Amino acid sequence: MDFDLLVHNIGQLILPAYTGKSLKGEEMKQLTVKESAAFAVSDGKVTWIGSDAEAKSFNAKVKLDAEEKVVSPGLVDPHTHLVFGGTREHELALKQEGVPYLEILARGGGILSTVEATKNATLQELFDKASFHLERMVSHGTTTIEAKSGYGLERETELKQLRVVKQLNEKYPVSIVSTFLGPHAIPPSYNGKENEFLQDMMGLLEEIKEKNLADFADIFCETGVFSIEQSRLFLQRAKENGFGLKIHADEIDPLGGAELASSLGAASADHLVAASDEGIRMLSESETVAVLLPGTTFYLGKEHYARARKMIDDGAAVALATDFNPGSCVTENLQLIMSLAALKLKMTSEEIWNAVTINAAHAIGKGELAGTLDVGRQADFVVWDVQNYKYIPYHYGVNHAKSVYVSGQIIWERMPFGKF
Ligand SMILES: O=C(O)CC1=NCN=C1
Ligand SMILES: [Zn+2]
Numbered sequence: 001m002d003f004d005l006l007v008h009n010i011g012q013l014i015l016p017a018y019t020g021k022s023l024k025g026e027e028m029k030q031l032t033v034k035e036s037a038a039f040a041v042s043d044g045k046v047t048w049i050g051s052d053a054e055a056k057s058f059n060a061k062v063k064l065d066a067e068e069k070v071v072s073p074g075l076v077d078p079h080t081h082l083v084f085g086g087t088r089e090h091e092l093a094l095k096q097e098g099v100p101y102l103e104i105l106a107r108g109g110g111i112l113s114t115v116e117a118t119k120n121a122t123l124q125e126l127f128d129k130a131s132f133h134l135e136r137m138v139s140h141g142t143t144t145i146e147a148k149s150g151y152g153l154e155r156e157t158e159l160k161q162l163r164v165v166k167q168l169n170e171k172y173p174v175s176i177v178s179t180f181l182g183p184h185a186i187p188p189s190y191n192g193k194e195n196e197f198l199q200d201m202m203g204l205l206e207e208i209k210e211k212n213l214a215d216f217a218d219i220f221c222e223t224g225v226f227s228i229e230q231s232r233l234f235l236q237r238a239k240e241n242g243f244g245l246k247i248h249a250d251e252i253d254p255l256g257g258a259e260l261a262s263s264l265g266a267a268s269a270d271h272l273v274a275a276s277d278e279g280i281r282m283l284s285e286s287e288t289v290a291v292l293l294p295g296t297t298f299y300l301g302k303e304h305y306a307r308a309r310k311m312i313d314d315g316a317a318v319a320l321a322t323d324f325n326p327g328s329c330v331t332e333n334l335q336l337i338m339s340l341a342a343l344k345l346k347m348t349s350e351e352i353w354n355a356v357t358i359n360a361a362h363a364i365g366k367g368e369l370a371g372t373l374d375v376g377r378q379a380d381f382v383v384w385d386v387q388n389y390k391y392i393p394y395h396y397g398v399n400h401a402k403s404v405y406v407s408g409q410i411i412w413e414r415m416p417f418g419k420f
Pocket of ligand 2: 079081248323325
């Protein structure tokens with residue numbers, strides 16, 4: 001039988017478990033790592049997985065020798081603010097002076113300065129900039145991504161951002177899930193009229209769904225932004241309009257976002273640095289995935305990280321994401337987040353790999369399509385320049401990806417070192 005592609009001589013093939021829903025608690029400790037493996041691809045899908053010995057007799061149009069390295073499913077980044085204008089390096093000095101994130105926002109900086117730059121950028125400019133960052137994510141092994149709006153805070157610019165995501169999906173072979181985060185901050189023109197602003201954002205839900213511009217709706221539930229009651233109102237209306245639900249929850253203050261997300265059946269609750277014991281208990285009893293963003297905690301110079309160990313030990317499902325954005329976590333490198341998860345969240349290598357693949361896929365409603373490799377699934381995979389799967393969380397801050405494939409087609413590979 002002639003396959004399109006045969007990937008052979010794989011040192012370790014990482015195969016997270018697909019059970020139909022996210023892996024919770026003890027399930028996250030399980031990770032199938034197939035030694036001396038091989039797999040075959042035809043018409044973009046995996047058609048066979050087995051031992052390298054069996055594969056010796058196979059024919060294929062293309063044979064890829066993995067040189068006894070690690071091969072994994074393409075990584076899934078379930079929380080990014082990919083589309084935005086401008087940059088915020090000028091705020092670094094404020095952060096170094098100890099000005100808190102919410103204070104910078106209250107002064108009209110932070111998100112609001114990115115809103116200004118995003119309004120002023122054309123759709124093409126936003127597309128070109130997002131393409132640059134998306135290609136960098138892919139070069140670090142990410143093949144499925146979530147991307148939010150939230151830097152418009154008004155109809156025209158929110159739709160402009162969501163149209164950029166739609167065009168990125170059309171141009172690139174990677175899969176991008178789109179999230180409407182209209183209630184991301186309160187524009188100065190609505191100071192004192194927060195509920196009126198929220199009504200305006202809820203008024204966009206029907207149009208966005210009709211135009212198929214977003215799969216999820218999200219809100220920044222935080223002190224000085226949106227309260228629990230405002231978040232409940234928005235998320236319930238979003239659910240009525242057919243959106244999956246996400247929430248920026250308990251990032252800085254424990255407002256009860258985890259409890260709200262679990263009670264509404266949200267796909268995910270994200271950040272959760274200040275999540276309460278009750279919130280963690282409710283998460284563990286729900287299908288809501290806890291999406292943790294240790295890169296943001298690191299970048300904001302915070303001492304306390306999300307209580308991942310308690311979440312997993314109490315039976316919750318945990319995923320990891322970059323939270324790539326211009327203000328609170330400026331990195332596209334999900335591998336760095338894997339290292340922070342090991343060092344600061346005390347997650348095991350097996351839990352980390354599940355958290356950047358199958359659980360991340362479930363957090364964005366893509367569990368059936370991404371996050372693992374199996375016969376019949378799309379062949380999105382990464383060849384890593386490492387000998388074993390524990391090495392990536394261990395060796396941080398660099399890019400271990402050697403080549404990245406989507407539907408069995410190579411879309412990025414590291415250029416070999418020059419010949420001297
Ligand atoms: O600061 C930003 O641009 C992104 C962000 N929203 C909520 N937390 C971080
Ligand atoms: Zn975010």
